[in-house]
Amino acid sequence: MAQPKMPKLKYWHFDIDVEQIGWLTIDTPKSPVNVLSRACIEELETLVLRFEDLAASGELAGVVLLSAKDNGFVAGADVREFDEMSDPSILPAALERTHAIFNKIENLSIPIVAGIHGFCLGGGLELALACHYRIAVNDDSTKLGFPEVKLGIFPGFGGTGRSIRQAGPVAAMTAMLTGKNYRAGQAKGMGLVDRLVKHRDQLRWAGRKAVMQRQKSKPAGFTKRFMAMGPLKGYTANKMREQTKKKANPKHYPAPHKLIDLYEKYGDDPKAFIKAEIEHFPDLMASDTAENLRRVFFLSEGLKAQGVKGEKPVFRRVHVVGAGVMGGDIAAWCASRGMEVTLQDLDMERIEPALKRAKKLFKKRLKKPQAVEAAVSRLVADPDGKGVSRADVVIEAIVEKLEIKQKLFAELEPKMKKTAIMATNTSSIPLEDIASVLKQPKRLIGLHFFNPVAQLPLVEVIKQAKNTDAQVRMGASFCTAIGKSPVIVKSEKGFLVNRVLMPYMLQAVMRVENGENPEQIDKAAVAFGMPMGPIELMDVVGLDVGKAVAEELGQEVKEGGKFASLVSQGHLGRKTGKGFYKWEDGKAQKGEAAPHANYEGLGRDLVQPLVDECEVCVKEGIVADADMADIGVIFGTGFAPFLGGPLKARRDGKA
Template identity: 45%
Template sequence: MTGIVWGALKDRNLELGPASDLKDDRFRHWRLARDEDNVAWLVIDKEGASANTLSADVLAELDRALEEIERDRPKGLVIRSAKKSGFIAGADITEFRGIRDPKVVEEKISEANRVVDRLDRLDIPTVAIMHGYALGGGLEIALACDRRLALPETKLGFPEVLLGLHPGLGGTVRSTFLMDPVQAMTMMLTGKSHPARRAKRMGLIDEVIEERHVLAAVKAAVSGGSKSRDRSFRDRALSSGPGRRFAAGRMRGETESKAPAEHYPAPHALIALWEEHGGDYDQMKAEEIKSFARLLVTDTAQNLIRVFFLREHMKAIGKGKTTFGHVHVVGAGAMGGEIAAWCALRGLTVTLADMKPEVLGKAIRNAHRLYEKVAKDGAKIRDAMDRLIPGINGHGIRHADIVIEAVPEKVDIKRKVYEQVEPLLKPGAILATNTSSIRLEELRGHLKDPSRFAGLHFFNPVSRMQLVEVVSHDQASEETLKKLERFTTSIDRLPAPVKSAPGFLVNRALMPYLMEGLLMLDEGTPKEVIDRAAEEFGMPMGPIELADQVGLDICLDVADMLRANLDAELPQTPAWLREKVENGELGRKTGKGLYDWKDGKVQKNDKGGSYDRGITDRLILPMLNACVTCYRTGVIDDLDTLDGAMIFGTGFAPFRGGPIKYAHDRRITDVIASLKRLEKQHGARFAPDPGWPDLERASLNEEGTPVPRAETEEA
C-alpha cells in the first residue's frame, strides 16, 4: 500500500522525496517520509479535492505531523504539495460561511495560529517548495518556514481582501517584517497575486528554481541552516511609528477612493492594524486574530464569501471538457474583435472575418494592445497573435467548431449572415449570436437546423467582464446549450443560462436603471448627483456615466426594443437623447455625450448637492423589480445564478451579495412598500412585480439563497 501511494504521487512529475519511510496510515491529507539525508518531507494532498485548502482537519493533521517531527528531530523539514494545481490555495472558505459570533471565530483562528506557530518555532531548518498557486493561508504556511523556494510558474498572493478579510494566520505580521512593509501592505490591500520572479525581487521568496533542481535546492537550503533576514534602513524607518503613520495616511486616502470604509471595512482594518501595532511583532500578531474575527462576522465579509461561491456555482454550470478548438467570429467591430482576441489568448485558433479590411486591421491592433496589458509575456503575446487569423473571405467557417456572429443589432443583417454561414458549417458545428437583446425566435426563422443555434452574449469589455449569457430558445438542443456552457467556462468566463426574451436578464434589468437616471436628469437633477447616489450604493458607475460608456445609440436602440416588446412600462426616452444620437454625440466612443470625454476618461465636475434615499431607490429598485420579473417568467430559473449574473455582468454592489440577497437583507416587505410609494409618486413603471410575494414567503439558507418555505418546513 505504501509503495503504491508514493508511486502515484511520483507519477505527477513532482519531486516529493523518497518512498522508503513513508507513513500514510495516520493521515488522510498529508504524507510524511524521511530521505537518506534524514530530511523529513511533509507532502499535502487533500483527500477528495483537486486543490489543497486549509480546513480544520487538515490543520489538525499538520499539528500531529509536527508533533512527530519534533519528537524524531530530522535534519530538516520540506513542505510541498502533491497536487498538480499548486501548493495551497488558501483556507477552506466553506468553514467561514454563516458564522456570526466573533468569539467563535477568535477561538477557531487562534487554534489554527497555534499550529502555524508550531511550524515557525521548529528548531530545524524548514523549507517550503511551492508551485502553481500559493495563496492566502497557503502563503502564510510558507511564511512560517525558514526558506521559501518557488517554481517559475508559481503565483503568490493574499486574496483575503476580496472576501472582506485580511490574512489571519500571522500573514500580516510575518510579511511586513520579512519584506518592504509598504510592498507587503500593498500586496494585502489589493489582493493581487505576483509571479515567482517578482516575488523574489520583493523578498517574499528566496529562490526561483526548476523542478529538476528541487533535490539539490533542498540540500543546499537545509545545510544552510535557518535563515534570518537583516532589515534594511528603509524597512526599519517605514516600520517606525512616524514611518507607519505617514505611510498609513497615504494608504488610507488611496483605499477610501476605491473601497469606501462604509462598504469595505477590511482594507481599512488592515491599515489600522499595521499603523497601530506594526512595530511590535507579538502584539500585532495577537491583534490580527481579533481584527480577523471582527471582520468575518460582518455583512460585507459574509456577502463577499457568498459571491465567491456564486462564482464557483457558475463555473460548475460549464463543468466538463470542451471539444472546441477553432472559433470563427463574424464581425470585427468592438465586440467581435475582442471576443476573437480573448479566445485566441485562451489558446484557441481563431479566424476573424469582416467585409472591411480597415476594421480588421483595427481589431488586430486592439488585440495586440490587449495582450500587452493582460499577457505581458512576449512569448504569450506572440503565440496569441499567431492564433488570431484575420480575413475577409470567411474561409475559417468550414473548419470552425463554433461560429460567433457579432454584427450590428439589426435582424435583417444577422439573418443575411446566417444564410451565408449555415451551408458552410461542418457537421456538429454551432452557430451562436452575440445579440444583446433581440429574441432568438426573430433570428432563427430561415435556419435549416435551429437546434444548433443559440445565443452567446458577451459583455463589453470582454477581457474584464466575466459574464456570458448562454441564451436558449425552444428549438435549441440540450447538447448545443451544454457545449456552449462548457465553451464559456473553458475561456475563463462564467456562463449564465437564460431563455430568449427581450433583453434576456442583464439588459432587461439594467435598462430601467439607465432610463430612470436619464429621466431624473431630464427633471433637472445634476448628473453628478445621480451618479454619486448610485456609486455610494455600491454600483461601479452611475447610470449617466454608464450610458456614455455603453453608447447612447445602443442605449436608445435597446430601450426602444424593450419598450416595444415588454408588457411592463419603461421610462419614456427624453427627446434630447434622440437629438444627441442624431448629432453623433454618442458618449465615450465619440468623445462627447452626457459627459465630455478625453483620452477615454470621463470629465466630471465635482458638483456639490445632497441627495436622499429616494434617488437611490428610484435607480436600484426598478432593477430589483426587473430581476423578479425575469425569475417569475422563467427567463432565469435559478436565484443563485441570477445574483451572480447581476454581480458579474453589471457590477451590482458585490458587498451586498446580489440583488435578491439585498432585497432579503433589506426585508422584502420594505422593498414592496417602497415600490408602491414610488408608484404613487412617479407612475406605473414602479408597480411591484407579482412575483415579490413568493420571495417574501421564502427564507434564506446559510449560503444566502432563498429557500421556499415549504422546503424549510419539510427540513
C-alpha cells in the same frame, strides 16, 4: 532506515529518507485543490509536535513541504467552513490554535522548506511564510497572493506580519489590500520567495539542498522597512487610505480599512501585527459584507458546474465574424487564452484596428514579449472566412439587424463542422428569430459578452426554445475554457442584464430630463454601492446603443427630450467625446454634485427599477432562480457585491 511511528493521516503524507530529510506532502482528499480545513490543520499540529521530538532526538535533519496536487500548493483556507467559523464562540480559539501551530513551524530548530508550484494563495501563502525558506517554480502557473480582501477579510494565519517582515510594508500591504496574484519572479523580487527553479520536478532537489545547507530566508532590508518607521508609518498609512477609498467605501468594505488601521499601529512590529489578527479578524468574518462576498464566491464557483459533465470538451479554434469593438475584443480575448482565432470582416481595413487593440491587450495581460508574440500569431485576419470550416466555435458579432444576421448564418451553416458551436453575440434579438432561416435552427445559441470584454467576467449563454441541454452546456464549457463566468438565460428580449439595466438607466435619464442634476444621481448610485452611476454608464454604453435597446424592449424614450436630442446630434457618449458628460482621455468631466441629505437613500431609490425587473425575470423563468439572477447582475452590471446581489439585498431589506 526505520520510519518513526506516525499517526494515521488523511490530509498529509510524511516519510524520512536516508539523509534524515522529512518529506511532508499535502493532498486534500476528494478535492481538486489543497485547502486548509480545520481537520487538515489539526493533523498538521500533530505532525509539527512529532517534528520537534524527532529533531530533539537527532532523527530529523529538516523538512521539505510539497503538494501532491498537479494544479498547485495550497489554494487557501477551506471557504466552505467560513460560515460556521464566523461564530464568535469558535473563531478566536481556532485562530489562536492555528497561530500557535504556525509559530511552532517558524520556531523549529531544524529547517523547514516550502516547495511551491501553481496556486499558493491566502492561508497557503501564510503557511509558506511560516516556513524558513521558500522555493517556487518559475512558470506562468505559479501564483502567490492574499485574496482574502475579496471575501471581506484580511490574512488571519499570521500573514500580515510575516509578509511585512519579508517584503517590507509597502509591497506587503499592497498585496493584502489589492488581493492581487503575483508570478513567481515577482514574488521573489518582493522577498516572498527565496529561490526559483524552472520545473516542478526540481523542487525536491532544491528542497533537499536548502535543508542540507540550513538555508534561511532573509527579512526585508532597511530600505524597505524604512517606510514603516517613525512618522513615515502614519504618512504611508494615509496614502494607503487615500488610494483604498477610491476603490472601496469603508462602509461597504471595512476589511482593507481596518487592515490599514492595524498597519498604522503595528507596521513596524510584525509580531504585534500577527497577534492583532486574532482580536480584529473575527468581527470582519462575522460581518454582513463577508457573508455576502462568500455567497458571491460560492455562486461564481457554481457557474462552472453548468458546463458539460464528465470529460471536458477541448476548444482549439475560434472564428469570429465582425471586427468591431465587441467582435475584435472577443477574438483578442480568446487568443490571449491560448486559442487559435480567425477574425472575419468585409476587408482588412476593418480588421486592422481590432488587431492593434488586441496587441495592446496582449502586452497588458501577458507581459512577456515571447507570450505576446505567440498570442499575436494566434490571431489571424480572415476577410474571406476560411477559418469557418476548421473552427470549433463560430461567434457572430455584427450589427444588431435581424435580416443581416439571418443572411450571415444562412451562409455560415453549410460551411461549419457539425460538432462546432454556432453562436451569436446579439444583445437583445430573440434567437428564435435569427435561427428561423437555418436548416438546423436548434444549433444556434447565444454567447452574449459584455463591453469591455477583458474586464467583465460575465457571458450570458442564451438558450432558445429548440436548443438541447447538451448544446447549452457546450456553450457554458466554452465560456469556462476562456476564463469567463457563464449564466444560462432564456431567449427573451434583452435577456437578463440589458433587461434589468434599461429601466434603471432610463429612470435616471428621465430624472435628468425633469431637471435633476446628473452628477447628483451618479454620486448617489455610487454611494449605494454601484461601480458607476447610471448617467455615466449610459455614456459608456453609448447613447445610440441605449436608445436602440430601450426601443427593442419597448421602453419609452421621450421625444424631444435631452436624450433623444443628444442622439440626433451625434453626441453618443464616451466614444464621441460628448454625451450627458464631456469626455477627455476616457474619463467623464463632471461638475459638482448638487447636495443631498441622504445620498445612499437616493441611490436605493435609483436601483429600485433594476431590483423590480430582477424579480420579474425570475418569475418569468429568464434565469433558473434568484441565485442566478443575483450573480448574473453582479457580474454583468457590477451591482454592489457586498450586498450579495439585488434580490439578496431586497430580502435583507437593503434594496
